[in-house]
Amino acid sequence: MNKQSSGIQIRHREETRAQIQQAAERVFADYGYVGASFSRIAAEAGLPKSNIVYYYQTKEKLYRNVVENIFNVWREAADVLSPERDPMNALGDYIETKLELARTRPHGSKVWANEIIQRAPVVQDYLEGELRQWTDDRIAVIEYWIAQKQIRPVSARHLLYAIWATTQHYADFKHQIRTLNDDLELTNQQWEDTKRSLREILLEGVKL
Incomplete structure (x- = not known):
């Protein structure tokens, strides 16, 4: 993998994390910790639930x-x-x-x-x-x-x-x-x- 490809992957991961963070912030604000779920956060972020699990596990x-x-x-x-x-x-x-x-x-x-x-x-x-x-x-x-x-x-x-x-x-x-x-x-x-x-x-x- 060359440096350019590596840089693109790193940037993509950072953008995905930011996307999840922003969605999670909205969902936790609206539903609280108990009412929030990975499914709701994934739907808010427009991402597969597996992406949320991959980056944050719990x-x-x-x-x-x-x-x-x-x-x-x-x-x-x-x-x-x-x-x-x-x-x-x-x-x-x-x-x-x-x-x-x-x-x-x-x-x-x-x-x-x-x-x-x-x-x-x-x-x-x-x-x-x-x-x-x-x-x-x-x-x-x-x-x-x-x-x-x-x-x-x-x-x-x-x-x-x-x-x-x-x-x-x-x-x-x-x-x-x-x-x-x-x-x-x-x-x-x-x-x-x-x-x-x-x-x-x-x-x-x-x-x-």
């Missing part, structure tokens, strides 16, 4: 992959929270990015929310390890800004919780927001207005 493995993927996307969004940055700009960018992810990855957010509501029966170990350490690291950055008198002395932990709650609301309660918006999806302009409003509201609480 439903739990695929589910954990979906949960970890959305967490990693959120973690990358928080890379802007670094001590050398201006805190108002960094926090504002984080709020806007989290809202954009609520817009573009609502199913992933719902999968995460459903898992937490059920007291994390599948990924509790992930919460106690990855999530705890990541949260502590972000808290340390915010507390550094406070110590440097760059923002008001607020609870760093509750500031993070407030950002998560307000931004993820637009994904987890998408149907409610649509209903209150005359049964219409938010327009591009409404999303931009939402980003600006939440940025102003949340940052007002930490501004010196």
Whole structure:
């Protein structure tokens, strides 16, 4: 097998995995872990069930992959929270990015929310390890800004919780927001207005 053929096969596998991931995210969001099945995911992906089994073997493995993927996307969004940055700009960018992810990855957010509501029966170990350490690291950055008198002395932990709650609301309660918006999806302009409003509201609480 030449390098070109090998590269094509690798790209095909990556594309298939991504296709399965996207379908699984939607199915787990709509049916939960218990209600989801490889058959439903295969139908959603437009692939044979055997493809799902080949790449992921078990439903739990695929589910954990979906949960970890959305967490990693959120973690990358928080890379802007670094001590050398201006805190108002960094926090504002984080709020806007989290809202954009609520817009573009609502199913992933719902999968995460459903898992937490059920007291994390599948990924509790992930919460106690990855999530705890990541949260502590972000808290340390915010507390550094406070110590440097760059923002008001607020609870760093509750500031993070407030950002998560307000931004993820637009994904987890998408149907409610649509209903209150005359049964219409938010327009591009409404999303931009939402980003600006939440940025102003949340940052007002930490501004010196």
